[in-house]
Amino acid sequence: MIYPQNFEQKIGFDQIRQLLKDKCLSTLGEERVTDMTFSEQHEEVEEKLNQVTEFVRIIQEEDGFPDQFFFDVRPSLKRVRIEGMYLDEQELFDLRRSLETIRDIVRFLHRNEDEEENDTPYPSLKRLAGDIAVFPQLIGKIDGILSKYGKIKDNASTELARIRRELASTMGNISRSLNSILRSAQSEGYVDKDVAPTMRDGRLVIPVAPGLKRKIKGIVHDESASGKTVFIEPAEVVEANNRIRELEGDERREIIRILTEFSNILRPSIPEILQSYEFLAEIDFIRAKSYFAIQTNSLKPAVENEQLLDWTMAVHPLLQLSLAKHGKKVVPLDIELNQKQRILIISGPNAGGKSVCLKTVGLLQYMLQCGMLIPLHERSHAGIFSIIFIDIGDEQSIEDDLSTYSSHLTNMKIMMKSCNERSLILIDEFGGGTEPQIGGAIAEAVLKRFNQKGTFGVITTHYQNLKHFAEDHEGVVNGAMLYDRHLMQALFQLQIGNPGSSFAVEIARKIGLPEDVIADASEIVGSEYINADKYLQDIVRDKRYWEGKRQTIRQREKHMEETIARYQTEMEELQKSRKEIIRQAKEEAERMLQESNARIENTIRTIKEAQAEKEKTRQARQELTDFRTSLDALASKEHEEK
Structure with a gap:
C-alpha cells in the first residue's frame, strides 16, 4: 500500500515507468509496465528481483537469446474466437513469428533439462517458463501457407496453384499482345519509341497522345493530369483483362478460404496461445527492467x-x-x-x-x-x-x-x-x-x-x-x-x-x-541560539575531520597489511629460491663427483693396459684417492657456506 494517490509522481516513479516502456519491444511489455504494482510479499519480491538479475546475466553473457519477434497478436486472436472470422496474411505472419519466439525462449530456458533446478543457470526464469505451451504443429501449418516473407504460397492449396498458373499465363498473353500492338503503333508513328505498357485501374493499357487515340481500337480508361496522355486498352486484350479480374477475384476468395480453414483449426488452441502471450509479455517486461538496470548500474541487494x-x-x-x-x-x-x-x-x-x-x-x-x-x-x-x-x-x-x-x-x-x-x-x-x-x-x-x-x-x-x-x-x-x-x-x-x-x-x-x-538578526534570536548553532557546526566539522582521519588511518592500515602480505610472499619466494639453489648445487656437485670417478677409473684402466709396475700403480691409485677426497671436501665446504 502507498499513500497518497499521487505517490508515484512525487517520488518520480512515473518517469521510471515511461523509461521502462521505451525499452519494451511491444505493447505486451508496455501493458506489464502500466500494471506494475508494489508488493509487500517477500517471496514475490525476491523472485521478481531474481528474474531480472538472471536476465541481466543473459544480456551480458549470452549471444543468442531469441528476442527478435515480439508481436502482440492478442486482439486478432480474440476476434478470431468468433466463428467465421479469420486472420489476414499480416496477422498470420505476426502469429507465426511470435509463436516461434515463444518456442525458442522456452527452449532456451529449459536447456540442460536433466540438471537439478539449482544447477541451471537461470532457475527463476526457468520456473517462469514452467509448462508454457509451444505450438510446433501450428507453426508447421503456417509454414505450409506462408512464404518466409509472409506471403501466401502458390501451393497453399491445389486450387490456388491452378488460379495463379492461369493468371500468369493470361498476363503473359496480354503482355505479348500489347507489345505486338505497341510495336505496330510505334512503326506507324502513333506512339513514341520509348513508351511501354502500363497499369491503370488494374488493367494493362497503352499511353497515347490524345490526338492519336482513334488510331488504336479500344477503350479509353484514363487521362494524365496534364491532359497530354490518354490510356487505351486495346480491344484485343479487353477479354483477357476481364479474365484477369475474374481470376484475381477467384484468388482472393481462395486465400480467404485458406485463411478461414486455418483459423478454424486454430480456434480451439486460442486460450492456450493467449496464455503463452502472457509469458511473452512478462519476458518483454523483465527484459525492459534488465536493460534499465544495466543503464543505471543497478543490482539486487x-x-x-x-x-x-x-x-x-x-x-x-x-x-x-x-x-x-x-x-x-x-x-x-x-x-x-x-x-x-x-x-x-x-x-x-x-x-x-x-x-x-x-x-x-x-x-x-x-x-x-x-x-x-x-x-x-x-x-x-x-x-x-x-x-x-x-x-x-x-x-x-x-x-x-x-x-x-x-x-x-x-x-x-x-x-x-x-x-x-x-x-x-x-x-x-x-x-x-x-x-x-x-x-x-x-x-x-x-x-x-x-x-x-x-x-x-x-x-x-x-x-x-x-x-x-x-x-x-x-x-x-x-x-x-x-x-x-x-x-x-x-x-x-x-x-x-x-x-x-x-x-x-x-x-x-x-x-x-x-x-x-x-x-540585528543575531541579536533578535539571541546569543544562546547563535552559539548553539555555531557549536553544532563545530561538532559536525570536527566529526567530519575525525571521520577523515579515521578513513586515512584505515587506508594506511590497509596499505600496511598489503605491504606485510607482499613481504611475506617475497620471503616465501626467497625461501623457495634458496632451496632450489641448494638443490641445483647438490646436483652439480654430484655431477662433478661422477665425472671425477669416471676420470679415475679411466686412469686406472690406462695404467693396467700399460702393464706398469705395481708400485707405480699403487702410487697412481693413491693420488687419485687423494684427488677424490679433496673434491669431497670442496663440495662439503660449498654446502656449508650456502
Missing part, C-alpha cells in the same frame, strides 16, 4: 524479510541519468535504518540535499518492491515494508479549501492512524507551513506517536526541538547534510549521528546581506 535499510552508495537513478548528460556524477547516499534507529531526522542547509535523500529512499524502496533492481553497492541490505507514506511539496487544494499546512496535517492524521511497525514514512519539512513555535510543537507530538508505534521513517526539518527529540529518544536518530564552511557550498553528503546546522548566518553573509542586518 540482500533482501531480508524484515524492516530495515542498510544501503551503501545508493543513487537516485533519475538524477544519475540527468547529471550523466552533463558529465557529472551523483553524490551517493549511505543510510541505515534498523530497530535501534528507525526514524532518521535529517537537518542541514536549504539546497543541501535533504529532499533528494528523502526522495532517493522513497524511490529506491518503491522500485525494489515493484521488482526492480536498484543502484547501490552490492554489500547493501534491504527490507520489506507493507506501507509507504510520503508528505512532500505544496499540497494546497483550492477545491477542498485546504491550505498547505492543513493538507500536511491531514496527511499526518492519516499516517498516525494507519502506520505500524511495518510502515515507512517520508516527510519533507516536517511541521512547516505555519507559525514555527506551534508548528514545531505539533511536529514533535506527531513524531512521538510515530516512534511509539515503532514505525520507520526519514524526516527532514529545520526545527531545533525535533533535533533535541532525536537526541533524547531511543529509536530516533539525527542526521546532517554536510556543508563546507570555507567554500560555502553544500557537499550533498549525509552523516548520521549528529544534527545539522541550517548555516543561515553564513548563507546570508555569502549572498551579500548587509552585515548590520545579520547582526
Whole structure:
C-alpha cells in the first residue's frame, strides 16, 4: 500500500515507468509496465528481483537469446474466437513469428533439462517458463501457407496453384499482345519509341497522345493530369483483362478460404496461445527492467524479510541519468535504518540535499518492491515494508479549501492512524507551513506517536526541538547534510549521528546581506541560539575531520597489511629460491663427483693396459684417492657456506 494517490509522481516513479516502456519491444511489455504494482510479499519480491538479475546475466553473457519477434497478436486472436472470422496474411505472419519466439525462449530456458533446478543457470526464469505451451504443429501449418516473407504460397492449396498458373499465363498473353500492338503503333508513328505498357485501374493499357487515340481500337480508361496522355486498352486484350479480374477475384476468395480453414483449426488452441502471450509479455517486461538496470548500474541487494535499510552508495537513478548528460556524477547516499534507529531526522542547509535523500529512499524502496533492481553497492541490505507514506511539496487544494499546512496535517492524521511497525514514512519539512513555535510543537507530538508505534521513517526539518527529540529518544536518530564552511557550498553528503546546522548566518553573509542586518538578526534570536548553532557546526566539522582521519588511518592500515602480505610472499619466494639453489648445487656437485670417478677409473684402466709396475700403480691409485677426497671436501665446504 502507498499513500497518497499521487505517490508515484512525487517520488518520480512515473518517469521510471515511461523509461521502462521505451525499452519494451511491444505493447505486451508496455501493458506489464502500466500494471506494475508494489508488493509487500517477500517471496514475490525476491523472485521478481531474481528474474531480472538472471536476465541481466543473459544480456551480458549470452549471444543468442531469441528476442527478435515480439508481436502482440492478442486482439486478432480474440476476434478470431468468433466463428467465421479469420486472420489476414499480416496477422498470420505476426502469429507465426511470435509463436516461434515463444518456442525458442522456452527452449532456451529449459536447456540442460536433466540438471537439478539449482544447477541451471537461470532457475527463476526457468520456473517462469514452467509448462508454457509451444505450438510446433501450428507453426508447421503456417509454414505450409506462408512464404518466409509472409506471403501466401502458390501451393497453399491445389486450387490456388491452378488460379495463379492461369493468371500468369493470361498476363503473359496480354503482355505479348500489347507489345505486338505497341510495336505496330510505334512503326506507324502513333506512339513514341520509348513508351511501354502500363497499369491503370488494374488493367494493362497503352499511353497515347490524345490526338492519336482513334488510331488504336479500344477503350479509353484514363487521362494524365496534364491532359497530354490518354490510356487505351486495346480491344484485343479487353477479354483477357476481364479474365484477369475474374481470376484475381477467384484468388482472393481462395486465400480467404485458406485463411478461414486455418483459423478454424486454430480456434480451439486460442486460450492456450493467449496464455503463452502472457509469458511473452512478462519476458518483454523483465527484459525492459534488465536493460534499465544495466543503464543505471543497478543490482539486487540482500533482501531480508524484515524492516530495515542498510544501503551503501545508493543513487537516485533519475538524477544519475540527468547529471550523466552533463558529465557529472551523483553524490551517493549511505543510510541505515534498523530497530535501534528507525526514524532518521535529517537537518542541514536549504539546497543541501535533504529532499533528494528523502526522495532517493522513497524511490529506491518503491522500485525494489515493484521488482526492480536498484543502484547501490552490492554489500547493501534491504527490507520489506507493507506501507509507504510520503508528505512532500505544496499540497494546497483550492477545491477542498485546504491550505498547505492543513493538507500536511491531514496527511499526518492519516499516517498516525494507519502506520505500524511495518510502515515507512517520508516527510519533507516536517511541521512547516505555519507559525514555527506551534508548528514545531505539533511536529514533535506527531513524531512521538510515530516512534511509539515503532514505525520507520526519514524526516527532514529545520526545527531545533525535533533535533533535541532525536537526541533524547531511543529509536530516533539525527542526521546532517554536510556543508563546507570555507567554500560555502553544500557537499550533498549525509552523516548520521549528529544534527545539522541550517548555516543561515553564513548563507546570508555569502549572498551579500548587509552585515548590520545579520547582526540585528543575531541579536533578535539571541546569543544562546547563535552559539548553539555555531557549536553544532563545530561538532559536525570536527566529526567530519575525525571521520577523515579515521578513513586515512584505515587506508594506511590497509596499505600496511598489503605491504606485510607482499613481504611475506617475497620471503616465501626467497625461501623457495634458496632451496632450489641448494638443490641445483647438490646436483652439480654430484655431477662433478661422477665425472671425477669416471676420470679415475679411466686412469686406472690406462695404467693396467700399460702393464706398469705395481708400485707405480699403487702410487697412481693413491693420488687419485687423494684427488677424490679433496673434491669431497670442496663440495662439503660449498654446502656449508650456502
